[in-house]
Amino acid sequence: MTKSELFERIDADESKLTAIARELWETPELGLHEEESAATLVEALEDGGFDVETGVAGMPTAFVAEYGDGDPRIGILGEYDALPGLSQSVSADRDPVEADGPGHGCGHNLFGTAGVGAALALADAVDAGEVSGTVVFFGCPAEETLVGKTYMARAGAFDDLDAALTWHPGDLSTPRMGSSNALNSLTFTFEGVSAHAGGAPDSGRSALDAVELMNTGVEYMREHVSDDARMHYSIPDGGSAPNVVPAESTVWYYVRAPTREEVERNTDWLRDIAEAAAMMTQTEVSERFLTGCYDYRANGVVSELIWENIDTAGPVPYDDADREFAAELQATVPDERIESRLDELPEDLRDEVEGEALYAEPVAPYDHDRQTHGSTEVGDVSWITPTGQFNAATWPVGTPGHSWQVVAANGDFGLKGVAFAAKVLAGATYDLLADAERLAAAREEFEEEIGSDAYETPLPEDAEPPFDVTMG
Structure with missing residues (x-):
């Protein structure tokens, strides 16, 4: 199976992946309580021949799914928790499906599904003999409370990986190079x-x-x-x-x-x-x-592979109807919020993006020196193994995450981002499995910048997953 055939495999599965993402969107669940969402993703992986371990790190909705054998071992991280109080229909007006109910205001219904789609396609590549090694999908619960990956890391879930990849919905399709808090x-x-x-x-x-x-x-x-x-x-x-x-x-x-x-x-x-x-x-x-979690450190080699695959897979195939709905949603966002987002961009990129409600074109890395004030437990993984992540454009430009507008987008045109993100994840993983020199270079960079013994869990020995906490 060539890279182009890998992408064709994902295109053939697009309707199935879209249905899964829609199902997760229609049944949003809070962190550490994602029983239906985790079960849906586990079922898809088991149907694809993956060996799945559930209940990882004492969390019933955490799981690890493996396909293949031996080294290298490349991980794909997935999330699927929703946010409290953000229930929303597919509408440009504030219209909760359930009063005070949860909603996917960060796009994790797309997030976990795309990772599963990538893993399933890569299993076919392993079967075809195009690549060798092990594909590992990590079902990571409770990202919104910054719990899942940190407790999984303490349990050693990521220790034997040669590299890890992940993504997140957003308003531009680009690798994430900057650090986090x-x-x-x-x-x-x-x-x-x-x-x-x-x-x-x-x-x-x-x-x-x-x-x-x-x-x-x-x-x-x-x-x-x-x-x-x-x-x-x-x-x-x-x-x-x-x-x-x-x-x-x-x-x-x-x-x-x-x-x-x-x-x-x-x-x-x-x-x-x-x-x-x-x-x-x-x-x-x-x-x-x-x-607790670490700051994120982007691995340059892995991130470059991600960019190459973003450039190959893009743009996300939005149509006029998608752009029209995106414009209606964007019109409900305060102008100063959109302006603040545009101010973060380099001048030439801002000139391209400004005035667009939905920007689907691939965007080359631009935030290498940026220190974001948010946090992610992808940071912990990046201190354990070479890690890269990216954003994919699934909501209107300037729209803040954790908003009802994002929920509406993720239940509508944002679903088209699932296949795109799956291609990027699958393509970059394929490259790491197939190219020993690139993988060795990623490891060399990691050892120089972080070192294999640098990570120590921030969790006290007696800390347990906070099942009673619904939002951070």
């Missing part, structure tokens, strides 16, 4: 003493006061961390009625920075502030570490 996600729960806030406040010790003092301390901390560091918090439990001194209160923090080292330093400072707040309020504080 490392992160820790943790909660602090304060325990005080309940009392009548009007009749006997002196008898109480307010856990909410402790949370508020902690947050105030963090506000003063911000001046003394790097410009790229971030601390965000929410109060999931602040007490009940105003006339009852809260005996318990919880604050949830994300700590982000460009490196794991800075995240750890800032987290230690955060812990000091929590202890000080407890001391000031005569309460007790306990910590729950939910998850």
Whole structure:
């Protein structure tokens, strides 16, 4: 099976892949609870002859599927969790299918499906004798809470890979070369003493006061961390009625920075502030570490192969009706949000993209020096094995992720991005399986920049997947 035949195999499966992506879109499930979505993808892989292990790393919806034998072992990462509160029909008006229900506002219905499509096509290439080695698809749950890959990494799921590839829906089709922020996600729960806030406040010790003092301390901390560091918090439990001194209160923090080292330093400072707040309020504080992840490091060799295949496979075949609906969705996005997105682009690329609602053409890598302030647990994989990832244009230019407009796009014209992304993943994996020199070069770059012993899990030994947490 040649590369062109590999792409033809994916084209032949396009209707099946589209149906799977549509099924996931119609049954959105939150992280660590993606039972139907994971089962649908597992069934497709088992039907294709893959050996599948489920329940990886103590997560029922995490799985690893393998086809082939021996080295090299190339991994394809897939995700399939949805976001809370983003239920949306295929409409240019805000129209939830289910009030307050979940929706695929990050396109993971497309994400996991494209990876499965690539894996199935590659199995045929292995059978045909065109390439040798093992294709491994990783079903990674709970990306939105940055849980799945980090816990899978702690369990050693990625340790024997020679390289890994992944993608993400977006508004341009291009490799991702820039770095991301490392992160820790943790909660602090304060325990005080309940009392009548009007009749006997002196008898109480307010856990909410402790949370508020902690947050105030963090506000003063911000001046003394790097410009790229971030601390965000929410109060999931602040007490009940105003006339009852809260005996318990919880604050949830994300700590982000460009490196794991800075995240750890800032987290230690955060812990000091929590202890000080407890001391000031005569309460007790306990910590729950939910998850943590590394910064992403793009492997140049793998990313170049991805670009070559984006250029070959593109553009995504959108038609006039797709562009018309994309324009209707884009019109609901604030102009300043679109302008902010365009400002991120090099001038020549901005000139091409500006005024387009749907930009389907391949875009050469441009963000090599960019430090994004978001986080992804693909970063952990990139510290374990040479890793590359890319975006594919499946929603309107300038539309923010985690929005109802993205949900609408991913249930309509965005479905055409599945076959495109599958081709890029399959093509780059095919190249790595077939070209020992390119694979060796990827490993050499990885060893020079990171080293095989650099990764240490950010998770404490007693940390368990947070099944009760639905959004990060």
